[in-house]
Amino acid sequence: MMENFWSALNQVGRVMPVIGMFVGLAAAIIIFFWFMSKKNEGRFTGLPGWLYEFFQFRNYIVEVVLKFTYVIAACTLTGIGIFSIISLQLPMGLGFLLVGNLLIRIIYEMLLMVIVTVRNVSQINKKMNDIDTKKMETFEFKKPPLPKMEDFIVPAKVEVIEQESQTVNEQTETDKCCLECGKKLQEGDCFCSQCGKKV
Secondary structure, eight states: OHHHHHHHHHHHHHHHHHHHHHHHHHHHHHIIIIITOGGGTTTOOHHHHHHHHHHTTOSOHHHHHHHHHHHHHHHHHHHHHHHHHHTTOHHHHHIIIIIIHHHHHHHHHHHHHHHHHHHHHHHHHHHHHHHHHHHHHHOOOOOOOOOOGGGGSOHHHHHHHHHHHHHHHHHHHHOEEOTTTOOEEOTTOSBOTTTOOBO
16 A cells, blocks of 8 residues: 555656656746836735845845845854864864955955945936836927027118118108209208299
8 A cells, every 4th residue: 555655656656757848938928028017116015025026136135145145254264263263273273263254355356346246237227217217208399489580680780770770760750852953952942943833
């Protein structure tokens, strides 16, 4: 009886990985095409929101893992160094305590600088995209104003033309001539003094 149970369990154990593979593929298709869709941006909160950010690679786990492994490495090196000094192995203890901690710190800082640089560049790109979309939304086509006649005339010439027209008007008002002979008439004359024509 027990042998039959173990043989049945063994046969099921051979089939289960295949079933798990198909279930995993179906879940991957659903997650990628439905859950990770751009339409779901900002839609989820709590654990689904964290999962959405996780699948979109917006939260870097590498940073957390690096910090955790640094703490483990630093504490281990410090412990080895202190206990080596206690056991009178002074050079090895100081090497682990000082040099080991310094080297491990430099290595982890360089790795974290790469991660921080990538994160800052992605934030700058996101802000630039937000600015571009706002500019596109606020952009309106404005019709340029029609040109005026003054735009085509040089200002100095305008003044000269105005002065000439003013002097012509003054001359026509003061210098009246006889229509028959062309002699200049005095103000108040009713007849021309040369030809006697009535003005």
